[in-house]
Amino acid sequence: MSLKYAVLAALLEGEASGYELSKVFDISFANFWPATPQQLYRELERLARDGLVEARFVQQERRPNKRMFTLTEAGREDLRAFAAEPPRRPTAIRDxxxxxxxxxxxxxxxxxxxxxxxxxxxxxxxxxxxxxxxxxxxxxxxxxxxxxxxxxxxxxxxxxxxxxxxxxxxxxxxxxxxxxxxxxx
Amino acid sequence: MSLKYAVLAALLEGEASGYELSKVFDISFANFWPATPQQLYRELERLARDGLVEARFVQQERRPNKRMFTLTEAGREDLRAFAAEPPRRPTAIRDxxxxxxxxxxxxxxxxxxxxxxxxxxxxxxxxxxxxxxxxxxxxxxxxxxxxxxxxxxxxxxxxxxxxxxxxxxxxxxxxxxxxxxxxxx
DNA sequence: AACACCATGTAAGCAGTTACATGATTAG
DNA sequence: CTAATCATGTAACTGCTTACATGGTGTT
Incomplete structure (x- = not known):
């Protein structure tokens, strides 16, 4: 459930592709919510289906094509509601x-x-x-x-x-x- | 894979039941490897099947019966080998x-x-x-x-x-x- | 009377990991 | 020449969470 909001929060920084997000979740977000590329691609699929993000196909010449994702107003609203509620589960560490x-x-x-x-x-x-x-x-x-x-x-x-x-x-x-x-x- | 060794390590403290372990994993071990009771019961089942722990049935009068688990020599050896190897994955935090x-x-x-x-x-x-x-x-x-x-x-x-x-x-x-x-x- | 504790377990579902595949481009 | 980067995805699997069930005992 929380990965969803982690992705939405990452998109507050602006439009991004799955690949770009996978970098973010491997470096900065890894500090509090790590995720593999596969998780992200699946999550973005779901978010797009639910209308919380919008996908835009970008054709490139010397690079594989990509899809850029943006928050929709519905996505923003959902995230806002989530951020206003106190956390449900305590910090989990696996070391x-x-x-x-x-x-x-x-x-x-x-x-x-x-x-x-x-x-x-x-x-x-x-x-x-x-x-x-x-x-x-x-x-x-x-x-x-x-x-x-x-x-x-x-x-x-x-x-x-x-x-x-x-x-x-x-x-x-x-x-x-x-x-x-x-x-x- | 690591839950297995977390359980073995917890049993270094001595014989314990699944229920007792669930307390440990909810309090002290929760600080670096949280686990729910359900995870533990399943893991203990597996460990017993693989001969890494030994189960002993204890009948009680005014309490539900329980199974007490002890490390076997094989379990101790497996844990020792694990502890000697450097960690494979970095600390993961979910917050x-x-x-x-x-x-x-x-x-x-x-x-x-x-x-x-x-x-x-x-x-x-x-x-x-x-x-x-x-x-x-x-x-x-x-x-x-x-x-x-x-x-x-x-x-x-x-x-x-x-x-x-x-x-x-x-x-x-x-x-x-x-x-x-x-x-x- | 209601709740928490003891003690285990089943079942279903969701989340996360690993392996594999593609194929061009660029850096060392 | 090799490896890493870009960019996505499928499939199979393992791990984790949640809900539910049982039923006596002890506490407020």
């Missing part, structure tokens, strides 16, 4: 690393996994920082908040940043604990 | 609130949702703190880490705490941004 860590008996293997996660988190923070700069576009946060009509994308970006920072802090903590365990055998 | 926030056009509604999340996060932190005290059992962290044979449960607990603290910090940030927006209409 394989934590299962492994729960069961771990080899501190060295654990350490390696944590290091990898840290590298990954740092990379993600860097990419977030660049998105932030693109949004702010030289302005201060204050100026940006005054001038932009939508705050949503900025707030979800902050969530991503906050999450990865927390991740890093936790990783440091885990490394310290593991080191102590190894030190005493 | 309805962030979809709503991405689309939000009513700052007052947004503020209410954030307040609710904060209340919820504080509650969760409180419960984590109590779990921590039960684990430490009067000892310092150092002493606990020296004496306990498994660190896993403590590390995943720290992850939960870290996550909710980050959540709270982010909520504060969002409130500040929203306040600023409202102040200027």
């Amino acid at each position: 394989e690393l934590l299962i492994k860590l729960q069961a771990v008996d080899d501190p060295e293997a654990a350490r390696a996994m944590i290091e990898e996660r840290m590298t990954w988190a740092r990379g993600k923070l860097g990419r977030y920082e660049r998105v932030r700069e693109r949004l702010l576009d030289g302005r201060t946060e204050d100026a940006y908040l005054r001038e932009s009509d939508r705050v949503g994308p900025y707030l979800t970006l902050l969530a991503g940043i906050s999450f990865e920072e927390g991740n890093l802090r936790w990783c440091e903590r885990v490394l310290a604990v593991l080191k102590q365990r190894v030190a005493q055998g | 309805e609130l962030l979809i709503k926030l991405q689309a939000v056009d009513d700052p007052e509604a947004a503020r209410a949702m954030i307040e609710e999340r904060m209340t919820w996060a504080r509650g969760k932190l409180g419960r984590y703190e109590r779990v921590r005290e039960r684990l430490l059992d009067g000892r310092t962290e150092d002493a606990y880490l020296r004496e306990s044979d498994r660190v896993g449960p403590y590390l995943t607990l720290l992850a939960g705490i870290s996550f909710e603290e980050g959540n709270l910090r982010w909520c504060e940030r969002v409130l500040a941004v929203l306040k600023q927006r409202v102040a200027q209409g």
Whole structure:
């Protein structure tokens, strides 16, 4: 049910193709609602059938043809109603690393996994920082908040940043604990 | 595939019934691998069929009968192998609130949702703190880490705490941004 | 009297994943 | 020459959610 609204929300940024949306759901939206291309193509089909988005066929010469999707007024209204209601279900996290860590008996293997996660988190923070700069576009946060009509994308970006920072802090903590365990055998 | 190992990891704590596991997956494990009772009953069935857990029927007098499950040596071995491999898929988060926030056009509604999340996060932190005290059992962290044979449960607990603290910090940030927006209409 | 807890399970349906297919274009 | 990008889609499968059912016990 929520994927539907995630797609509608993504289309608030403007017209997009399924392929373009699959990039968005693999990068920025992946931070709170990941989806594979196949999910998106199916969802867009449904949304078009229900009149919440409008599809426009675009013929291209040196590229495969594509369909561009836009929110309809009905889609906008449906999304608005959804956004006004409090969430029904709590945040769900699925993290394989934590299962492994729960069961771990080899501190060295654990350490390696944590290091990898840290590298990954740092990379993600860097990419977030660049998105932030693109949004702010030289302005201060204050100026940006005054001038932009939508705050949503900025707030979800902050969530991503906050999450990865927390991740890093936790990783440091885990490394310290593991080191102590190894030190005493 | 991962639910399987989450269940095996949960059984490292000792024999448990499907019902007991459903509590665990609704509270502590929910922080990194939520599962409904129905998922668990099916998974336990499969694990028993594959010889990774052993089922023992327990007749009770003033309660419904139950089946208690224990890890077999094969199950332990399978879990050990899983825990030694690096994770295949990145952390997946599904958070309805962030979809709503991405689309939000009513700052007052947004503020209410954030307040609710904060209340919820504080509650969760409180419960984590109590779990921590039960684990430490009067000892310092150092002493606990020296004496306990498994660190896993403590590390995943720290992850939960870290996550909710980050959540709270982010909520504060969002409130500040929203306040600023409202102040200027 | 009404509700929550204990303890399991079936059935149906929806959501998400994986594999495969197509075929030209562009970058290394 | 190889791999990645663009752009879509079908099919088969696995995983997850929701509704319902049972029926005694303990709590407010």
